[in-house]
Amino acid sequence: MQAHDAMTAGAPAPRVSAGEVARLLFIALQVGLCLFLAREFKLEHPGFWGIVLPLCLGGFLVHHWLPRRVQPWFFTALSLFGIERVFGLADGAWLVGAGLVLIALCHVPVAFRWRLLLVLAAAGLLMAMRAEWLASPWSRPVWPILGSMFMFRLAVYLYDLKHSGTTSPALVLPYFFMLPNAVFVLFPVIDFQTFRRTWFDRPALDIYAEGVRWIFRGLTHLVLYRLIYRYVAISPADVTSTAGIVQYLVGNYGLYLRVSGQFHVIVGLLHLFGFRLPESHRFFYLASSFSDLWRRINIYWKDFMQKLVYLPVFFALKRRSETTKLVVATLAVIGVTWFTHSYQWFWLLGTWLFSWTDAAFWGLMGVFLVASTLFEQRRGRVRQLTSKSPKGGASWRLPLQTAGMFALMALLWGLWTSPTFTDFVLILRTATLRAEDVVVVLGVLGAVALAAFVSQRLSLGAPTALAARVRWQQHPLLVGALPLGLFWLAGEPALERSVPERLHAMARKVRTEELNTYEAEQLQRGYYEEIVGVSRFNGELWEVYTRADRKDQPELEHEGLGGFQDDGYGNRCFLPFVNTMFKGGRLQTNRWGLRDRDYELVPPESTWRIAVMGPSYVMGSGVNNGEPFEQVLEDRLNAEWFPRAGLRYELLNFGLPQASPVEVAAIVGSGRVAEFQPDVVLVVGNRSAPLAITNDTWRRIKFRQPLPALLGEVLPGVDIGQAETETELERLLNPHTNALLRRSLQVTAEAARALGALPVYALVPMPDEPPDYRGKAALLAMAGEAGFTVIDMQDVFAGHDLADLSISNADFHPNASGHRILASRLYAELAALPGTLEPTR
Amino acid sequence: MDDIQATVKAYILGEFLPDADGDELTASTPLIAGGILDSLATVRLVTFLEAQYGIEVQAHEVNADNLDTLDLIAGLVRRKQAGGTGRG
Numbered sequence: 004m005q006a007h008d009a010m011t012a013g014a015p016a017p018r019v020s021a022g023e024v025a026r027l028l029f030i031a032l033q034v035g036l037c038l039f040l041a042r043e044f045k046l047e048h049p050g051f052w053g054i055v056l057p058l059c060l061g062g063f064l065v066h067h068w069l070p071r072r073v074q075p076w077f078f079t080a081l082s083l084f085g086i087e088r089v090f091g092l093a094d095g096a097w098l099v100g101a102g103l104v105l106i107a108l109c110h111v112p113v114a115f116r117w118r119l120l121l122v123l124a125a126a127g128l129l130m131a132m133r134a135e136w137l138a139s140p141w142s143r144p145v146w147p148i149l150g151s152m153f154m155f156r157l158a159v160y161l162y163d164l165k166h167s168g169t170t171s172p173a174l175v176l177p178y179f180f181m182l183p184n185a186v187f188v189l190f191p192v193i194d195f196q197t198f199r200r201t202w203f204d205r206p207a208l209d210i211y212a213e214g215v216r217w218i219f220r221g222l223t224h225l226v227l228y229r230l231i232y233r234y235v236a237i238s239p240a241d242v243t244s245t246a247g248i249v250q251y252l253v254g255n256y257g258l259y260l261r262v263s264g265q266f267h268v269i270v271g272l273l274h275l276f277g278f279r280l281p282e283s284h285r286f287f288y289l290a291s292s293f294s295d296l297w298r299r300i301n302i303y304w305k306d307f308m309q310k311l312v313y314l315p316v317f318f319a320l321k322r323r324s325e326t327t328k329l330v331v332a333t334l335a336v337i338g339v340t341w342f343t344h345s346y347q348w349f350w351l352l353g354t355w356l357f358s359w360t361d362a363a364f365w366g367l368m369g370v371f372l373v374a375s376t377l378f379e380q381r382r383g384r385v386r387q388l389t390s391k392s393p394k395g396g397a398s399w400r401l402p403l404q405t406a407g408m409f410a411l412m413a414l415l416w417g418l419w420t421s422p423t424f425t426d427f428v429l430i431l432r433t434a435t436l437r438a439e440d441v442v443v444v445l446g447v448l449g450a451v452a453l454a455a456f457v458s459q460r461l462s463l464g465a466p467t468a469l470a471a472r473v474r475w476q477q478h479p480l481l482v483g484a485l486p487l488g489l490f491w492l493a494g495e496p497a498l499e500r501s502v503p504e505r506l507h508a509m510a511r512k513v514r515t516e517e518l519n520t521y522e523a524e525q526l527q528r529g530y531y532e533e534i535v536g537v538s539r540f541n542g543e544l545w546e547v548y549t550r551a552d553r554k555d556q557p558e559l560e561h562e563g564l565g566g567f568q569d570d571g572y573g574n575r576c577f578l579p580f581v582n583t584m585f586k587g588g589r590l591q592t593n594r595w596g597l598r599d600r601d602y603e604l605v606p607p608e609s610t611w612r613i614a615v616m617g618p619s620y621v622m623g624s625g626v627n628n629g630e631p632f633e634q635v636l637e638d639r640l641n642a643e644w645f646p647r648a649g650l651r652y653e654l655l656n657f658g659l660p661q662a663s664p665v666e667v668a669a670i671v672g673s674g675r676v677a678e679f680q681p682d683v684v685l686v687v688g689n690r691s692a693p694l695a696i697t698n699d700t701w702r703r704i705k706f707r708q709p710l711p712a713l714l715g716e717v718l719p720g721v722d723i724g725q726a727e728t729e730t731e732l733e734r735l736l737n738p739h740t741n742a743l744l745r746r747s748l749q750v751t752a753e754a755a756r757a758l759g760a761l762p763v764y765a766l767v768p769m770p771d772e773p774p775d776y777r778g779k780a781a782l783l784a785m786a787g788e789a790g791f792t793v794i795d796m797q798d799v800f801a802g803h804d805l806a807d808l809s810i811s812n813a814d815f816h817p818n819a820s821g822h823r824i825l826a827s828r829l830y831a832e833l834a835a836l837p838g839t840l841e842p843t844r
Numbered sequence: 845m846d847d848i849q850a851t852v853k854a855y856i857l858g859e860f861l862p863d864a865d866g867d868e869l870t871a872s873t874p875l876i877a878g879g880i881l882d883s884l885a886t887v888r889l890v891t892f893l894e895a896q897y898g899i900e901v902q903a904h905e906v907n908a909d910n911l912d913t914l915d916l917i918a919g920l921v922r923r924k925q926a927g928g929t930g931r932g
Contacts, residue, residue: 166904196909281877298882309883310907317887318903325891329884379884386860386880388868 012154026208027067033215033479034060034275037222040487044514045556046225047265050186055272058085059182063275067207077171078276082182089185090145098139098149101129102179105153106160115165122161133353143353147188150350152179155192155307155343163195170197178278183269187504188351191266191303193280194310201279214274217282219483221267224260226487229513231257238521239421240733242430245440249447251430252413255420256288266301288606289455291404293368293375294384296412310334326377333376337369360427364419371411398459402688405455426730433734517771519543564660569594573709574666574672575659586625586810595679598622599656600634606680611841613649614657614676614760616667617687618695620769620817621658625810630819631656635826638834640840648841655679663699664692664747669711672754683839684755685763686748686791690776693740696747700736701729717746745785754789761838764791767799770808772817774798792839794832799824845871846916848897856914856921860885871915876908878893893917899924 038060041052062081069077087095108121132139158181178198184190203210205477236254241247251592263284269279283302290296297305316332323331341362348356385397421427434440475481493502494510502510565581576596583590593601615621615633623631633654640652657670667686670676676684703710704724714723718739726732736743748764755762764786766779779797787793800808800821808821817825833839845853849871857866860880875881882891889911890901899921910920 162904166902196907200909294882298879305883310904313883314887314903314906325888372890376884383860383862384882384884386885388861388864388873388878388880737928 023069023208027064027211027731030208030211031060031064032214033484034063035220036480036484036488037218040222040484040491043491044222044226044229044487045516045531046222046229048186051268054088055183055186058088059272059275062182063211066276067211067399071203072173074277075177076588077119078182079176079180082177082180083187085182085185086180088147090148094145096142098145099180101141101149102152105157106175106179109157109161119161120147122157126157130349133350134178135353144797146353147351147841148184150347151188151190152181152184154347155351156195157190158311159307161193167196174199174202177278181269181273182276183272187265187269189262189265191269191280191283191301191713192307193303194306197280197306198278201281203277203279205279207277210274210277210279211677213279214271216477216479216483217267217271217274217489219271219479221264221269221271223483224264224267226490226513228258228260228264230509231260232519233512234509236519236521238733239426239430239730240737241521243433243734244435244437246435246437246443248430249443253447254416256413256416259349259416262301266303285386286458288409288451289405289458290412290456291408292378293371294379295375296408297372304340308340312336312339323354324671326380329376329380330615331375331396333373334369337365337372341365353388359424360419360421363424364415365413367418376668398456401459402452402455406452409451410448422730423728426728429728429731429734470677499822564590565592570670570673570675572670572675574670574673574675576675577659586814586816588623588626588630588810589628591628598631598658600628602653602655602679606653607651609650611648611652611683612678612679612681613652613654613683613685613839614671614672615654615685615687616657616662616676617767618658618662618689620661620688620767621662622656622660623658623822624660624816625814626817626819626822630822632822632825632829633658635823636829639826639830644834644840650841652840655681658687661695661698661702663695664688664744664751665696665711665713666699668713668747668750668754671751676754676760677758679757681760682842683763684751684758684760685765687753687765687767688782688786689766690772690778691769694743696740696743697733697736699731701726703734704732713750714743715743720788745789746795748789748791756790762789762791763794763833763836763839764789764831765794765796765829767829768820769815770800770805770817772797772800772805774801792836794836795831796825796828796832799828845914846918848921849914851896852889852893852917852921854916855896856880856889859888859892869914872913874912876912876915881911889917892922897921897925 038052038056041047041056046052058081062077064484066074066077066081083095085098088097089095090098105122105125108125109118111118111121118199127838128137129149131137133150139146160175160178178193178195181190181193183602233255235250236258237247237251239251242251266283270283273280281302283300285299287296287300290299313332316335317328320328320331344361344365345356348354417430418424418427490510490513492498493506494514499507527639564585565576565583567575568578570576577592577598579592579594579596581590582593590598592598595602595604621631621633623634628634633656637652637654640654645651657676659666664686671684671686700710700714702708704726710724718736721735721739723732723735726735752762764783766783766786768774774797776797779795783793783795803824805815806812806815808824809815810818837843845907853869856875857864857869861869873880876886877913886906890906893899894901901920901924909916927928
């Protein structure tokens with residue numbers, strides 16, 4: 004008798020012996036170890052290791068002792084409590100309330116087709132709210148979770164309601180409100196019948212033990228993902244050789260470990276409450292064909308597609324030939340997968356994903372999958388009842404086939420995650436044929452083939468459902484806890500001298516959740532606002548986007564900047580008299596097209612003017628008028644420094660979004676700044692200066708604007724105007740960014756001196772930057788050599804919490820508090836430098 | 845093992861597991877969860893059941909509740925022959 008039947012019959016949970024109590028405690032100890040490791044490595048969302056994992060640990064121990072019929076209700080209560088802990092009472096209540104309405108609509112006592120219409124109408128209403136055509140009563144972070152809970156599961160549930168008629172009422176709420184779903188947005192599309200059928204269908208302790216295995220495996224994947232994210236994944240612009248291509252492709256494909264890790268953890272946690280859900284992502288990197296990959300990688304999606312698309316299409320074509328049915332059903336699955344990927348993107352991020360690389364990826368996947376299926380139809384597939392190692396030719400053929408499949412998938416994945424199709428082609432065009440390239444290619448393929456060989460010898464690829472028992476060598480404490488624990492120990496400060504320096508640094512670094520260089524650059528560029536550029540569900544940047552709005556802060560009102568115009572000297576400046584909301588801050592421009600108060604063109608008598616140049620945070624992105632640090636500083640100088648110097652202070656904000664050092668040089672050198680007769684030209688820069696040069700140049704190429712003369716001067720013979728994509732431009736400029744930066748600083752300093760102003764360079768970080776970084780000294784030296792008086796404020800935010808300083812948790816421009824800190828420090832720095840606040844005596 | 849189970853077992857061994865030891869395929873071996881019946885093999889098995897026993901299986905009945913073991917498959921065939929429906 005299956006457990007859910009036992010539940011409806013009112014049978015109590017089976018009693019456990021003293022030995023079983025000991026085993027339960029041993030399992031709890033292992034879950035506790037998972038909690039410790041997840042917390043120490045700060046894996047995923049803080050809500051995961053801070054709320055969901057502790058709740059699962061405590062909850063499962065209570066849950067185990069409850070009567071079977073009470074257990075689903077307890078699990079539901081625990082899940083609702085978890086939702087409240089993560090979202091707060093108001094948003095949590097909205098989330099649960101909206102979910103309950105959707106579930107209730109599935110049970111309205113009318114004909115099924117009317118129920119379906121009601122659900123579709125409700126979904127339409129929610130979509131209008133998600134697209135922000137209609138206001139929603141809950142804050143934005145609720146959407147991805149609400150979407151994740153209902154966007155697919157509701158379809159499965161309706162399908163089962165229609166065909167089975169009866170459900171297991173007590174399991175309906177646990178099915179939709181699963182505790183791990185409170186923090187994991189990417190969630191397996193669990194089949195309701197599987198959820199119901201596998202609930203306590205084996206002895207409870209065996210299910211828990213299996214769950215612990217999946218959790219440890221998931222944590223291992225998540226730590227490996229962090230390592231790949233930090234040390235392997237690179238920007239397309241950094242690819243300049245075949246070895247680079249391999250690193251780019253393998254790194255990208257490796258990032259999928261994050262999804263795999265999350266799925267393992269989710270399914271493992273559900274095991275602790277009796278849901279013996281199937282294993283997913285089993286050695287998927289070792290798939291030997293497309294159909295093999297489809298069966299291994301995300302089996303929840305495969306089963307979902309099989310149930311709702313493949314079988315209905317196949318049966319609808321019953322009278323056609325088997326080949327026709329196979330081809331049409333397989334193509335239908337791929338087509339629907341492609342569309343639902345975009346649909347999923349919409350619910351999670353609020354916008355539809357349609358890109359050529361996405362379409363090309365799924366198109367090619369469809370072709371390969373059909374070919375692979377037809378091949379299996381004609382030639383058959385090796386299936387095994389028990390774990391056996393292949394013999395003869397198959398023992399070496401399979402590893403080679405696996406290596407080929409890995410290469411092909413990495414290539415397809417690279418296409419999928421490339422910014423554009425052209426970028427991908429340009430990446431491949433960087434191919435070289437050097438000895439080290441051959442070594443890298445053969446090394447990677449050889450490693451995959453070796454792994455496949457070992458896997459088949461040990462029968463690791465066989466489905467767990469067929470495994471007679473778990474061997475002691477596969478115990479999670481041995482294959483999961485031990486390596487993770489040792490890696491954690493390697494990062495402990497107390498053992499710093501006992502482990503190799505590099506290993507220690509890696510083990511430390513992997514504990515922090517921060518963007519890698521490539522994604523930090525993308526964030527800096529504002530790519531998170533154009534999410535088609537964000538890698539498909541890989542990487543931390545996507546995570547940043549899904550958390551774009553904290554529940555404890557208002558949404559950022561945004562109307563744009565109102566546009567730019569020519570300042571009369573060939574540079575861009577704001578339109579005059581703009582009054583708008585920009586990233587949550589009220590922003591006005593004056594008659595001169597500066598984001599600032601109004602000033603006369605010619606400075607009044609006894610006035611000390613400082614022209615402040617720099618990018619968006621100088622302009623005051625996301626803060627109100629009066630709050631940018633230059634305005635705070637101006638007020639303070641007039642209040643505190645005026646009595647001493649007898650001068651009025653006017654700080655003119657020439658800041659522009661994404662202004663690069665090249666653009667600053669052009670503005671200062673053009674006469675635009677000279678019009679205002681400043682006494683000081685204060686150039687504010689940060690470590691992203693080289694990136695800003697690329698962004699600025701790409702903007703000019705894209706909008707067919709003339710390129711600054713300085714570029715031609717520094718890069719004679721480099722035809723940057725012909726770059727087809729930003730990545731190609733970046734690759735062209737990368738070797739020259741230092742020269743460009745140096746020359747820009749020289750031109751700016753010379754131009755400032757020519758107009759009689761003191762050039763000052765201030766290194767001012769964004770709040771998310773570290774207090775020190777490699778390359779800082781070189782940049783400051785470069786500025787000094789160019790003739791600037793140099794101020795180093797890189798550590799200005801040290802000791803502060805990033806969340807207190809930035810305008811949102813997805814946009815790290817300084818907020819009003821951040822600007823006050825900058826103003827205060829800059830005041831002190833300028834006060835200590837003769838000639839910056841008054842004429843040198 | 846009854847007649848239906850024996851017939852289906854012979855079909856599965858012949859079509860999908862030609863190298864397997866027949867004794868290892870028991871009435872409770874998980875065929876779907878164990879990866880033996882993938883989507884292609886499942887629809888082939890259904891076609892076989894329909895032809896062999898003169899029954900008609902619906903798309904929504906093609907699931908682990910009805911096809912995961914020889915035992916369940918035999919149960920589905922018997923219910924169909926008796927004029928009933930499959931689970932799910």
